[in-house]
Amino acid sequence: MEKIPMTAAGHAALESELKRRTTEERPRIIELIAEARGHGDLSENAEYHAAKEAHGLNESRILELEDQLSRADVIDVSKLTGKTVKFGATVTLIDEDTEEKKKYQIVGDAESDVKDGKISISSPIARALIGKAKGDAVEVSTPGGARAYEILDVKFR
Numbered sequence: 001m002e003k004i005p006m007t008a009a010g011h012a013a014l015e016s017e018l019k020r021r022t023t024e025e026r027p028r029i030i031e032l033i034a035e036a037r038g039h040g041d042l043s044e045n046a047e048y049h050a051a052k053e054a055h056g057l058n059e060s061r062i063l064e065l066e067d068q069l070s071r072a073d074v075i076d077v078s079k080l081t082g083k084t085v086k087f088g089a090t091v092t093l094i095d096e097d098t099e100e101k102k103k104y105q106i107v108g109d110a111e112s113d114v115k116d117g118k119i120s121i122s123s124p125i126a127r128a129l130i131g132k133a134k135g136d137a138v139e140v141s142t143p144g145g146a147r148a149y150e151i152l153d154v155k156f157r
Contacts, residue, residue: 001071002071003071003072003073004068004071004072004073004108004109004110005073005075005087005108005121006068006072006073006074006075006107006108006110006111007074007075007076007077007088007105007107007108007111008074008075008076008077009111010107010108010110010111011069011072011074013111014065014068014069014072014110014111015069017065018062018065018066018069021058021061021062021065022062025058026058026059026062029051029054029055029058030055032047032051032054033048033051033052033055035047036048036050036051068110075087075088077156077157078156078157080156081156082154082156083133083134083154084131084132084133084154085106085129085130085131085132085133085151085154086106086130086131087106087107087108087121088105088106088107088156089105089106089129089154089155089156090103090104090105090154090155090156090157091103091104091105091106091129091151091153091154092151092152092153092154092155093138093149093150093151093152094149094150094152095147095148095149096137096148096149096150097147097148101152102149103117104117104118104119104125104126105117105118105119106119106120106121106126106129106130107119107120107121108120108121109121109122124140124141124142125140125142125149128140128141129151132151133151133154134151134152134153134154135150135151136150136151137149137150137151138150138151
């Protein structure tokens with residue numbers, strides 16, 4: 001089994017979601033199914049079918065979370081140091097075309113959220129940044145075309 005790298009915060013978030021889905025969502029959905037069954041003919045009961053679908057989706061996500069947590073390789077970012085970009089680093093970049101500054105933390109696939117400034121270790125930009133240091137220029141091939149960035153700062157926190 002292949003280990004999945006993730007930060008301690010990402011691991012805690014997955015554990016929290018798993019707990020919520022098993023202790024809150026599962027009983028709520030089971031109650032909806034039982035209530036919908038009481039409405040009679042199941043073949044034409046939209047509430048029943050919607051509740052069964054929600055149950056399937058929830059159980060599927062629970063299995064996915066359990067799998068990710070069982071294969072997690074939790075990396076404590078606060079103990080990492082160095083001058084080059086690696087997993088857990090928070091990198092400040094400047095787009096050489098637009099002069100727009102961006103800040104990203106490189107995290108595991110399961111915890112990536114671009115809106116929150118967290119990019120997956122397997123994303124094109126993270127792969128281009130790995131091993132680079134402050135002051136380095138990086139060209140990234142993205143679906144929207146090639147982008148050029150300069151690394152302004154690399155921190156671990």
